Amino acid sequence: MFKVNDNYLKLPGSYLFSTIGRKVREYQEANPEKKVISLGIGDVTQPLAPAIIEALHSAVDEMAHAETFHGYAPDLGYEFLRSAIAKHDYADRGCMIAADEIFVSDGAKCDSGNIQEIFSVDNKIAVCDPVYPVYVDTNVMAGRTGTYDPKTEVWSDVIYMPCTAENNFAPELPKETPDLIYLCFPNNPTGSTITKDQLQVWVDYANKVGAVIIYDAAYEAYISESNVPHSIYECEGARTCAIELKSFSKNAGFTGTRLGYTVIPKDLKSGDVMLHSLWARRHGTKYNGAPYIVQKAGEAVYSEEGKKQLAEQVGYYMRNAKTIKDSLASMGYTVSGGVNAPYIWLKTPAGMTSWQFFDLLLEKANVVGTPGSGFGPSGEGYFRLTAFGTYENTLAALERIRGL
Numbered sequence: 478m479f480k481v482n483d484n485y486l487k488l489p490g491s492y493l494f495s496t497i498g499r500k501v502r503e504y505q506e507a508n509p510e511k512k513v514i515s516l517g518i519g520d521v522t523q524p525l526a527p528a529i530i531e532a533l534h535s536a537v538d539e540m541a542h543a544e545t546f547h548g549y550a551p552d553l554g555y556e557f558l559r560s561a562i563a564k565h566d567y568a569d570r571g572c573m574i575a576a577d578e579i580f581v582s583d584g585a586k587c588d589s590g591n592i593q594e595i596f597s598v599d600n601k602i603a604v605c606d607p608v609y610p611v612y613v614d615t616n617v618m619a620g621r622t623g624t625y626d627p628k629t630e631v632w633s634d635v636i637y638m639p640c641t642a643e644n645n646f647a648p649e650l651p652k653e654t655p656d657l658i659y660l661c662f663p664n665n666p667t668g669s670t671i672t673k674d675q676l677q678v679w680v681d682y683a684n685k686v687g688a689v690i691i692y693d694a695a696y697e698a699y700i701s702e703s704n705v706p707h708s709i710y711e712c713e714g715a716r717t718c719a720i721e722l723k724s725f726s727k728n729a730g731f732t733g734t735r736l737g738y739t740v741i742p743k744d745l746k747s748g749d750v751m752l753h754s755l756w757a758r759r760h761g762t763k764y765n766g767a768p769y770i771v772q773k774a775g776e777a778v779y780s781e782e783g784k785k786q787l788a789e790q791v792g793y794y795m796r797n798a799k800t801i802k803d804s805l806a807s808m809g810y811t812v813s814g815g816v817n818a819p820y821i822w823l824k825t826p827a828g829m830t831s832w833q834f835f836d837l838l839l840e841k842a843n844v845v846g847t848p849g850s851g852f853g854p855s856g857e858g859y860f861r862l863t864a865f866g867t868y869e870n871t872l873a874a875l876e877r878i879r880g881l
């Protein structure tokens with residue numbers, strides 16, 4: 478008789494955004510005349526930039542001819558894309574990352590979920606609280622998190638690093654020593670960032686205790702302040718302790734097109750074993766590469782035209798972020814984020830729980846946001862709004878919230 482991986486049975490409820498989707502669907506079915514505006518899930522709304530569309534068309538044409546047709550991609554990704562990444566995302570920022578330390582993938586969700594596979598099941602993880610749910614859930618699936626207490630919503634074998642207003646949403650070094658440390662800046666969901674000096678403290682700590690930092694920089698393109706690092710490799714010593722995850726979803730609108738990459742420096746070792754070799758082995762065995770067409774589109778992200786167009790696109794969303802933040806503040810809400818990130822994090826009013834505020838917003842304002850408690854116990858009493866809507870919808874949603 479077969480047995481299931483019963484770690485899956487330990488997972489509480491459904492994935493956060495599935496629950497939100499179900500609630501919104503049920504509300505819409507009961508109230509078909511209402512027009513719901515979503516500032517909930519972190520999905521983009523602007524179309525792909527012209528430079529990217531052009532690259533896609535031309536790559537599609539190549540696929541139509543035997544001489545320029547492409548089959549399976551190379552294991553690590555096409556050289557043209559890895560070189561562009563190494564130059565524009567790293568060398569131009571003074572970071573030493575070689576093209577062959579970059580693994581192209583179909584996005585940061587898979588990579589952030591899969592990366593734990595190359596570590597022993599005995600490793601102890603530390604996560605910011607609140608945090609992007611994928612880090613904890615995938616470690617639950619792997620059997621690394623112990624038992625779950627539904628009352629406190631805490632896993633016995635996870636080190637939580639609370640990020641609340643009290644510490645300006647920046648985690649403090651944990652008291653118990655972790656093996657794997659998940660950091661995500663600019664942060665989802667709080668929209669907060671840490672300075673290069675603050676990140677350097679983490680890099681020094683990880684090197685000292687022999688931990689690996691898994692650094693999720695999916696929102697790097699939204700950084701507007703000069704003291705905030707774009708990559709962990711801006712910090713000295715990061716090559717021996719950090720893996721970096723990047724996505725093309727938020728900087729270039731690839732949420733539906735799918736492209737991302739993971740950097741594992743060859744200096745990152747456990748004894749003699751390079752993590753790079755393990756990830757290369759996994760990539761080669763379990764993954765057959767992002768499509769050629771999409772990797773060509775990714776290359777266009779780094780062209781002069783592409784860069785210009787994408788800066789405008791990010792600017793469009795950041796105008797939304799500023800509008801949301803300023804409007805909510807003028808209504809008396811306590812808000813943060815929105816300066817280096819497309820997320821606005823607000824304190825729920827009148828001591829409401831996150832889900833109570835979700836229901837109020839959905840039913841009375843027909844606006845969808847994301848309950849902070851869905852991102853971890855310290856997210857309770859907070860709420861996330863995203864700047865990824867259209868400007869018009871953002872304004873309309875704010876008017877409705879003002880009318881509550």
Ligand SMILES: Cc1ncc(COP(=O)(O)O)c(C=O)c1O
Pocket residue numbers: 519583584585586587589609661665693695723724725726731732736737
């Ligand atoms: C922190 C973080 N990492 C990764 C991802 C997933 O990115 P991708 O679309 O590349 O899978 C998201 C998506 O919302 C995210 O918020």
